[in-house]
Amino acid sequence: xxxxxxxxxxxxxxxxxxxxxxxxxxxxxxxxxxxxxxxxxxxxxxxxxxxxxxxxxxxxxxxxxxxxxxxxxxxxxxxxxxx
Numbered sequence: 001x002x003x004x005x006x007x008x009x010x011x012x013x014x015x016x017x018x019x020x021x022x023x024x025x026x027x028x029x030x031x032x033x034x035x036x037x038x039x040x041x042x043x044x045x046x047x048x049x050x051x052x053x054x055x056x057x058x059x060x061x062x063x064x065x066x067x068x069x070x071x072x073x074x075x076x077x078x079x080x081x082x083x
Contacts, residue, residue, distance in 0.1 A: 001072075001073040002072065002073065002074055002075075004074070004075060005034055005062075005063075005074060005075050005076050007075045008075060008076040008077065009029065009076045012025065012050045012058075012060060012076060012078070013025060013026060016058075020069055024057065024058075024062075025057075025058055028056055028057045028058055029055065029060075029062075029076075032053055032054075032055055032056070032062055033055065033062075036052070036062065036064065036071055036072070040064075040066045040071050041066060046063075049065050049080045050063050050064065050065055050074060051063070051064055051065065051066070052064075054079070058076065059078055059080065060076060060079065061076075061077055061079055062075075062076055063075040063076075063077060
């Protein structure tokens, strides 16, 4: 995971902590990571080789590339953000 994605995840976690939803948010993120590990090619390329996987419960998505069978997470974005 790139440092920018780590920061974005932390910012989102802080936002949901203020609403007492950080545990649910992080659980949703963990579920999506597990799914991503098993099926990284399941999602179409959206832009510049980047694929996106939406969270189930929250309006966020994981933007990633598959590079030589390794998943690299570039961004964790609210789906209303510009990227």
